[in-house]
Amino acid sequence: MLAKLNHIEDYACRFLLGVFVVLLFAQVVMRVTFGIGMAWIEELARYAFIWFVFLGAAHAAHLSAHNRLQTHINLMPKRIANTLLLMVDLIWVGFCLVLAWKSLDLIGLLLEFPYDTPALGWSLAYVYFVFPIAFVLMAFRVLQVQYLKLVKGIEPGDMEKKEVSKITDGDSNATGSSSSKGKE
Numbered sequence: 792m793l794a795k796l797n798h799i800e801d802y803a804c805r806f807l808l809g810v811f812v813v814l815l816f817a818q819v820v821m822r823v824t825f826g827i828g829m830a831w832i833e834e835l836a837r838y839a840f841i842w843f844v845f846l847g848a849a850h851a852a853h854l855s856a857h858n859r860l861q862t863h864i865n866l867m868p869k870r871i872a873n874t875l876l877l878m879v880d881l882i883w884v885g886f887c888l889v890l891a892w893k894s895l896d897l898i899g900l901l902l903e904f905p906y907d908t909p910a911l912g913w914s915l916a917y918v919y920f921v922f923p924i925a926f927v928l929m930a931f932r933v934l935q936v937q938y939l940k941l942v943k944g945i946e947p948g949d950m951e952k953k954e955v956s957k958i959t960d961g962d963s964n965a966t967g968s969s970s971s972k973g974k975e
Contacts, residue, residue, distance in 0.1 A: 793935075800850045800928070807843035811836050830910035838908075838918050845925035852932035855947030873941065880933050887930035894922035 814836035822828045851857050864872045901916035908915055939945040 797853065800846060800853065804843055804847045804850055807839045807846065811839040811843060814839065834908055834910040841918070842921045845921045846928070849925050849928040849932055852929045853935065855936050877937055877941065880937050884930040884933050887926040887933070891923040891926035891930070894919060894926065898923070 814832050818828055818832045818836070821832075848857075864876065867875070898916045898919050901914065901919060906915045907913060908918065936947050940947060
């Protein structure tokens, strides 16, 4: 089930980013070649980008790829560092759940007093559904990472270190070990 959620999350982000890029490219081409722009393209691109950003934030939480100041955490004993990170993550989960709850209040108001988007004529309430979806998903993902780390003993890894290692060492596995390239 979690694997399916991972794939849905991943492909939704890819799709939304693709839609955003294609729509903006079409808008630029139309403006440059024909001297016209279409408001619905800009609006749809904006909403695709908003959904991409918030679903991408939840996906980043799953990958444990959100930016943190880790230097001081890495200097602490592992038990203290894990306890501190757990407390911070629980605050993060609480924040996400409050935002999800408050966004449901906002959506309720938009359903009661409808506001349609200017170009597409969509109810803004449906556009705003990304907020409760993304914040609940992000809270779940943060708890999932903590569960894997504290109960299962699976460390999420340092995504930034892995990506830098891929670039600098040419390491396709991104294990963080240095390669012997360039020492010939």
